Amino acid sequence: MANANTEHSRKLRAATAAKVQKEKLASGEYAQITLRTDTKTMADFKAILDDIGGKRPEALKKLIEIYWAQK
Numbered sequence: 001m002a003n004a005n006t007e008h009s010r011k012l013r014a015a016t017a018a019k020v021q022k023e024k025l026a027s028g029e030y031a032q033i034t035l036r037t038d039t040k041t042m043a044d045f046k047a048i049l050d051d052i053g054g055k056r057p058e059a060l061k062k063l064i065e066i067y068w069a070q071k
Helices: 007-027 039-052 056-070
Strands: none
Touching (some): 039 056
């Protein structure tokens, strides 16, 4: 059964996805950032991301696009 929704299949897909992510980080194809800031700044950042929509990487790309368009 392709793409079975059993517990075992879900765990296997999650493990495979994690492995691919680690490989992409190790190869330099992906980069990762961690943000530590005060609560208000993070709340504002999350509100902007929610307003932009999509996933965080997509929202970050949009913020960068907006920044360069205004520069």
